Amino acid sequence: MLRRAPTTISLTANDIEQYDANRKRKLWEAQQQQEQQQQQQASSNAAKEKIPSRGRPL
16 A cells, blocks of 8 residues: 655744734634624613613503
């Protein structure tokens, strides 16, 4: 049975820097999205508190 040589993977410093930059960007984007959702929830809750509910008489 013929076998081919094992594949070797080589990483350069540039590869690692690019990976770290992408990872930091994704974490930052997730943080921004979470903060935006929290702000929307807070504004939604504040709006609910300001508007009195009007019940209809039966």
